[in-house]
Amino acid sequence: MRKVATLACFLLMAPAFGEAFGNSAVFFPKFGMALFDKPITLHQKKPWGIPYQWMIGTAYMQAIDYRWWWVAETSFAMGHLSNNGSPFISSFMGGAGVRNNIFVDEFRPHTGIMIHYLQFFGDSVQKLPLNLGWPIFVGLKPYLGLEWLLGSEISLLFELAYALYINLNEPFRQVFYTQTALLIYF
Secondary structure, eight states: OHHHHHHHHHHHHSOOOGGGSOSEEEEEEEEEEEESSSGGGTTSSSOOSOOEEEEEEEEEEEESSSSEEEEEEEEEEEEEOSSTTOOEEEEEEEEEEEEEESOOSSEEEEEEEEEEEEEEESGGGGGSSSOOSSOEEEEEEEEEEEEEEOSSSEEEEEEEEEEEEEOSSSOOEEEEEEEEEEEEEO
16 A cells, blocks of 8 residues: 555656647547626626626647647537526637747646637527627637646646627627636647
């Protein structure tokens, strides 16, 4: 038992380096929350009418070099409206952009930016307090994150993002995102 505990401590404390990784990674699964009408976004003149939505999705990342990566992501989100009897509303989110790893060791803080897409689905879209004839938003999503290497081919990711969207009928709209994912390198 003592040998097993010593081996486990050694494996958990051994540093992992980026050179052991492949040039591609898949984020699977990717869980998170989109915060629409929360205190960080209250300076909007008109609320979205959605407190939050739970997200599930995936992403793909490919190395330009080991500090810069191309990233493409997609998520499906679901939640309830905050008024009108709380009907269910869903959305699709996706984007593409770049990521920069500040460090390439065991803990990798990173920053990035994406061109992002947000679309709402269902009959509940008409109940939003926004003037949406077309429930599609496009914008920029800068983000900060931390990746923790658990081994040479797997890591755990935490990210915070702030997205700024525009629609044909609406001025700038904001969403705050938080998400976590398991990355598998190949």
